[in-house]
Amino acid sequence: MAIIVNVDVMLARRKMSSGELAEKVGISPANLSILKTGKAKAVRFTTLSALCKALDCQPGDLLEYQPDDGT
């Protein structure tokens, strides 16, 4: 899986709980969890925006590309 979603890092930095973030972002805790744990296969930009806003950060702080290997 090449795209890593790093919400936990930001959550820790902001000392915010998952539940609080879910509320601020306006998605269910269940769905936020899917995102957080790398089970999502896509993101809506509305959601990404809301995450960036709530966590006061940039997409680059949340998303990371990890090449599968040296290809």
Place this chain on the structure above:
Amino acid sequence: MAIIVNVDVMLARRKMSSGELAEKVGISPANLSILKTGKAKAVRFTTLSALCKALDCQPGDLLEYQPDDGT
């Protein structure tokens, strides 16, 4: 629209055409265009990965959060 997709910058930097990128990424030029011109409402991680791979960059190079205002 809060999330800006910056593919053109990377394309210029890599001296690559849209068509070539579409081919490398494995999506149609039409759909790449939608992404590039900010008309997409979401991205699949497979597509984002492929973009990062083809352009040798990170999601943060392609996606930018722009707050609507001072909120």
Place this chain on the structure above:
DNA sequence: AAATAATTATTGTTTTTCAATAATTTCTTT
């Protein structure tokens, strides 16, 4: 151990990607 928070699982609805194609517009080159 009890309570709280987070994750997983499931089902159904809605949204959106993406392909394929064609038409239009923009850009480039002669």
Place this chain on the structure above:
DNA sequence: AAAGAAATTATTGAAAAACAATAATTATTT
């Protein structure tokens, strides 16, 4: 300016996936 190529827009349809809602399970904390 004309011609050609490249990119964008538009449309339709199908497959994929977000997300809600709920419930159950698992972690975490007190």
